[in-house]
Amino acid sequence: MTPTVGELVAWLGRWSAGRGPLYLLLAARIRQLIDEGLLPPGAPLPPDRRLAAALSVGRTTVVAAYETLRQEGRLVRRQGSGTRVAPAALAPPGPRVTETSNPMFLHLLDPTPDDVILLSCAAPPSPPRELAEAYAGLVLPTSDLGYHPAGLPALREAVARRYEERGVPTSAAQILVTTGAQQAIGLLTRLLVAPGDGVLVEAPTYPGALELFREAAAVPYPVAVGPDGLDVAEAARLMEHHRPALAYVVPHLHNPTGTVLPPLPGRRLVAAAEAYGVPLIEDEVLSELAFDDRPGPPPLSSYGTEVVGVGSLSKAVWGGLRIGWVRGPAPLVARLARLKALHDLGSDVPAQLVAVRLLGSFAPLVRARVAELRAGHDLLRAELRRRLPSWSVPPATGGQTLWVGLPYGDGVSFAQVALRHGVAVLPGSTMDALGGSTRMLRLHFLLPGDVLSQAVCRLAEAWEEYAPGPEVRPGSRPAALNALTV
Incomplete structure (x- = not known):
């Protein structure tokens, strides 16, 4: 369906209600129309001046909104043919990988054929025996x-005890159970971030968080992640100069690089966030999946009282057990509970009862998962390395994924080729708000051994098509690159 200018204005509704620059508010509403399917792939949008006149705003507002969506990959703007919704803005028939339509979510919403091996969505492929036993014994x-918004x-007491065991004094009033x-990250975003607000993120980082911040029309302030x-x-420096609405970090077993932030820099990060009044969100979902038996660095919440931790059972147990939590100051948790009550009145009670039982003997379950x-x-x-x-x-020191670098080319275009060969991978650029990580791929290792071997076989076939010629050995360079640099 191609809307007229009047219809589009009606669909936009009260798009300017909110805080922040008008162009971000307009971009956020158009993005929502695209994601909901009201503006289908290929649909033309009004010229800049016509839409600006219909909305009673300056042309630069519309131009900036269109450009924001073009950079995200949701719009295509070409001289002479105007502005259209990008073909990849919604999942088309058949699998496809794009930089901004995150493959991790596309495969959940529009499942790929059974013969495609998914190395793009890192989650345990099946529930453990302990989960079935916990449900079997459920009373x-x-x-x-059955309504427990918090x-x-x-x-809440069981999760608080887990923090106590890790050296972080915590009461049940500091815990919010989430689905x-x-x-958890979505509720924090809704509570703390208004359109146009800045959000400090790592580059690269967990793509699900980037999607939430983008949906909130936040402005990302990316900071590079090194070794x-x-x-x-x-x-x-960014917190001092920009005072973002929040900072989101994955300090231990970082997703996707696997790095671990040492204790001293962790203390400095917490001190900076407290000094500049920036809420610091610590994603702890992977923090207990270290391969080394020695204790890792303590949570950032052990360095300051204002750090907000986010945890989950989805990686250690199973993605289908939708139990997560927020650990933070009690007043913040109370505000989040009121916000959560507006959405679902509380998470699933049987699942929470099962989680209590699992947390009662969690260490053996985690050891088995880590093995x-x-x-x-x-x-x-x-x-x-062989193929x-x-x-x-x-090598990774824990977690669920490898952060793999291609010798040349880019991850997005290679992912398209890999998908044709029956394996889905996550390009690094989908996780990097700096626009980097273009030659990187995130590959998980959660599948059975024979399936992982088959996946690598397909990746090797895809690479042969993508980069024809003999496989380049470490330390050598492809002839095409030598020719370009002579």
């Missing part, structure tokens, strides 16, 4: 309405 309360008291970590984690000095992860990591890395020796495949 529902006999006198309980979470079941027993589960997974994604809802030792976040560049804390640059993060402090599986370590075996998958070693197998996938060995297969990649694709020119790729950079550094």
